[in-house]
Amino acid sequence: MRRLMIKPELCKVDTALGIIVGKWKPTILLHLLVEDTLRFNALKRKIPDITQRMLTKQLRELEEEGLVSRTVYPVVPPKVEYTITPYGKKLEPILHAMHEWGKAHIERKSQPSTEE
Amino acid sequence: MRRLMIKPELCKVDTALGIIVGKWKPTILLHLLVEDTLRFNALKRKIPDITQRMLTKQLRELEEEGLVSRTVYPVVPPKVEYTITPYGKKLEPILHAMHEWGKAHIERKSQPSTEE
DNA sequence: CAGTATCCTAGCGGATACTG
DNA sequence: CAGTATCCGCTAGGATACTG
Numbered sequence: 001m002r003r004l005m006i007k008p009e010l011c012k013v014d015t016a017l018g019i020i021v022g023k024w025k026p027t028i029l030l031h032l033l034v035e036d037t038l039r040f041n042a043l044k045r046k047i048p049d050i051t052q053r054m055l056t057k058q059l060r061e062l063e064e065e066g067l068v069s070r071t072v073y074p075v076v077p078p079k080v081e082y083t084i085t086p087y088g089k090k091l092e093p094i095l096h097a098m099h100e101w102g103k104a105h106i107e108r109k110s111q112p113s114t115e116e
Numbered sequence: 117m118r119r120l121m122i123k124p125e126l127c128k129v130d131t132a133l134g135i136i137v138g139k140w141k142p143t144i145l146l147h148l149l150v151e152d153t154l155r156f157n158a159l160k161r162k163i164p165d166i167t168q169r170m171l172t173k174q175l176r177e178l179e180e181e182g183l184v185s186r187t188v189y190p191v192v193p194p195k196v197e198y199t200i201t202p203y204g205k206k207l208e209p210i211l212h213a214m215h216e217w218g219k220a221h222i223e224r225k226s227q228p229s230t231e232e
Numbered sequence: 233c234a235g236t237a238t239c240c241t242a243g244c245g246g247a248t249a250c251t252g
Numbered sequence: 253c254a255g256t257a258t259c260c261g262c263t264a265g266g267a268t269a270c271t272g
Contacts, residue, residue: 006211008146008162012218013211019221021137023245030124040254046124051246056255066224077253078252087224094213095122095129101210102128105135108182108203139265156234167266172235193233194272 016094019065024050024058026095032068032084033092040080067091132210135181140166140174142211148184148200149208156196183207 006013020026024047031046032038038046044055059082062068067088073079122129136142140163147162148154154162160171175198178184183204189195 005150006146006215008143008150011142011146011215012222013142013146013214015218015221016214017133017137017142017218019218021133026127026129026133027124030122030127030129034121034124044254051248052255053247053257054245057245065221072254076252078255080254090220091217094210094217097210097213098129098132099122099127101207102131102133104206105131105181106128160234167268168235169237169267170265173265188234192272194235196234 019067020091020095022058022061024054025062026098028055028058028062029067029084029088029091029095032082033089033095037081037083040082043082062088135183136207136211138174138177140170141178142214144171144174144178145183145200145204145207145211148198149205149211153197153199156198159198178204 020029027047028043031043040055040059043059044050044052047055059068059070063070063082066085069083069085071081071083073081136145143163144159147159156171156175159175160166160168163171166174175184175186179186179198182201185199185201187197187199189197
C-alpha cells in the first residue's frame with residue numbers, strides 16, 4: 001500500500017487531462033513517440049481517419065503546450081516536420097500505463113467471471 | 117530508456133481515457149480513494165461546485181464501469197453509499213502520475229526559463 | 233436524503249471546398 | 253504539401269424545479 005494520497009481539491013489530474021484529451025492527441029503522441037519526427041502528410045497517412053483540419057488543430061494544441069515542436073522548411077513544395085519534445089516524452093510512462101489499464105479493462109469486460 | 121513502444125493503431129489509451137474523462141470523475145475518484153466510502157451528500161459537500169444532476173450522472177457512469185459500487189440502505193431518509201472498488205483502486209497510480217505531470221506542467225508554464 | 237425531469241448552450245469534432 | 257475557411261450536428265455539462 002502506498003502512502004501518497006493527493007488532496008483532491010488541490011489535484012492537478014484535470015490539468016494533465018486537459019492537455020492529453022482530444023480525439024486524436026494520444027494517437028498523434030504515440031506515433032511521434034515511435035518515430036520521433038514526422039511530416040504532416042506522413043502523420044496523416046498513419047492516421048487514415050483524421051481530417052486535415054483536425055490534424056492541424058490537434059497538432060497546434062500539442063505544440064502550444066510544448067509537447068510537440070513544429071519546423072517549417074522554406075522550400076517548395078512546403079515541408080513541415082513535427083517532432084516530439086523531450087518534455088512530451090515525459091508523458092510516455094503515463095500513456096503506457098493508460099494503455100495497459102485500457103487493455104485490462106477490455107479483457108475484464110469480455111470475461112464477466114473475473115472478480116474485482 | 118525503456119523498450120516498450122505501443123503500436124499506436126492498437127493502442128488502448130483512448131479506452132482508458134473514455135472512462136476517466138468526465139468533468140468530475142477524477143475528483144470523485146480521488147475523494148473515494150481517500151475516504152473509501154462516502155454517502156451521496158457527503159461527496160456533494162466535498163465537491164461544492166457540482167450539481168446533484170452531475171454528481172448522479174458521473175457516479176452512475178463510474179459504477180457502470182465497475183470503478184465504484186453503490187449500496188442502497190432501505191431506510192428513511194434514504195442512505196446511499198458509494199465505495200471505490202478494488203478494481204477502481206488500480207487507477208490510483210495513473211491518477212497520481214497525471215497529478216505529478218500536471219503539477220510539473222503548471223510550474224513549467226510559470227517559469228519560461230526552464231528548458232525542456 | 234438522494235435523487236428525476238426539463239430545458240438550454242458552448243464548443244468539439246466532422247464534411248467539404250479552397251489556396252500559397 | 254500543408255494547410256485555411258465555412259458550415260453544421262451532437263452531446264457533455266449546467267440551471268432550475270420537482271419528488272418518494
